Amino acid sequence: xxxxxxxxxxxxxxxxxxxxxxxxxxxxxxxxxxxxxxxxxxxxxxxxxxxxxxxxxxxxxxxxxxxxxxxxxxxxxxxxxxxxxxxxxxxxxxxxxxxxxxxxxxxxxxxxxxxxxxxxxxxxxxxxxxxxxxxxxxxxxxxxxxxxxxxxxxxxxxxxxxxxxxxxxxxxxxxxxxxxxxxxxxxxxxxxxxxxxxxxxxxxxxxxxxxxxxxxxxxxxxxxxxxxxxxxxxxxxxxxxxxxxxxxxxxxxxxxxxxxxxxxxxxxxxxxxxxxxxxxxxxxxxxxxxxxxxxxx
Numbered sequence: 001x002x003x004x005x006x007x008x009x010x011x012x013x014x015x016x017x018x019x020x021x022x023x024x025x026x027x028x029x030x031x032x033x034x035x036x037x038x039x040x041x042x043x044x045x046x047x048x049x050x051x052x053x054x055x056x057x058x059x060x061x062x063x064x065x066x067x068x069x070x071x072x073x074x075x076x077x078x079x080x081x082x083x084x085x086x087x088x089x090x091x092x093x094x095x096x097x098x099x100x101x102x103x104x105x106x107x108x109x110x111x112x113x114x115x116x117x118x119x120x121x122x123x124x125x126x127x128x129x130x131x132x133x134x135x136x137x138x139x140x141x142x143x144x145x146x147x148x149x150x151x152x153x154x155x156x157x158x159x160x161x162x163x164x165x166x167x168x169x170x171x172x173x174x175x176x177x178x179x180x181x182x183x184x185x186x187x188x189x190x191x192x193x194x195x196x197x198x199x200x201x202x203x204x205x206x207x208x209x210x211x212x213x214x215x216x217x218x219x220x221x222x223x224x225x226x227x228x229x230x231x232x233x234x235x236x237x238x239x240x241x242x243x244x245x246x247x248x249x250x251x252x253x254x255x256x257x258x259x260x261x262x263x264x265x266x267x268x269x270x271x272x273x274x275x276x277x278x279x280x281x282x283x284x285x286x287x288x289x290x291x292x293x294x295x296x297x
Contacts, residue, residue: 024094067182095177098171201283206249
């Protein structure tokens with residue numbers, strides 16, 4: 001029995017996530033693989049480093065929210081860490097709660113802690129109900145709950161129901177996000193992407209060595225003339241020089257598909273750098289329902 005348990009522990013997937021426990025990313029990780037050994041990290045770059053170095057087998061990080069858009073830390077991680085690949089995407093409904101120390105009244109609150117994305121997703125609620133309270137950025141929503149409870153100044157935190165249960169906080173308000181259909185897309189990072197399934201998505205980035213009219217149009221046209229649907233196109237600064245950008249694209253299909261290979265060969269003629277983040281099963285269903293596993297409150 002002992003040998004069996006030791007063998008099982010060695011085989012158990014090590015899954016990193018943006019922690020501490022009680023974050024939405026933990027919920028996404030649990031929905032992805034409830035049997036994995038979940039390992040929390042304090043930042044998105046730390047999750048990426050754990051996967052790149054083999055400390056964990058995979059890692060779950062947020063990449064896009066339906067209200068606030070893309071998560072810059074995750075995009076920068078994918079751009080700058082060539083070892084990492086996207087293996088899966090997950091979509092989770094996001095319900096934000098306002099947490100306080102037990103007994104704290106709303107008129108006492110002077111500070112409100114949360115991750116910048118969560119603060120942005122609840123902007124109208126905060127402006128309407130707490131116009132004089134100071135917003136304080138935290139590394140995660142669960143970290144915000146911890147900081148709120150440790151604060152000597154009357155404070156609140158925007159976090160999950162699970163965080164309230166874990167840390168002993170009181171829920172003062174629920175569903176405080178600006179839009180009811182708030183969802184976040186998460187990606188599973190690995191050192192290899194996913195084999196073809198027939199219903200795939202590919203994420204990549206590219207940049208140009210010079211700037212002249214029609215460059216971007218020419219590159220994107222390689223996909224258009226092959227009837228390849230682009231799900232998303234956006235840009236990030238190269239951080240090398242003002243006015244220089246990296247273009248990020250999500251497209252339908254797998255990097256091994258013939259038409260996509262042809263399109264990639266076509267854009268290589270005009271670009272300076274091409275990095276394929278990975279091909280993975282395209283999310284097509286309903287968001288993962290909260291409470292779909294026993295560890296989610």
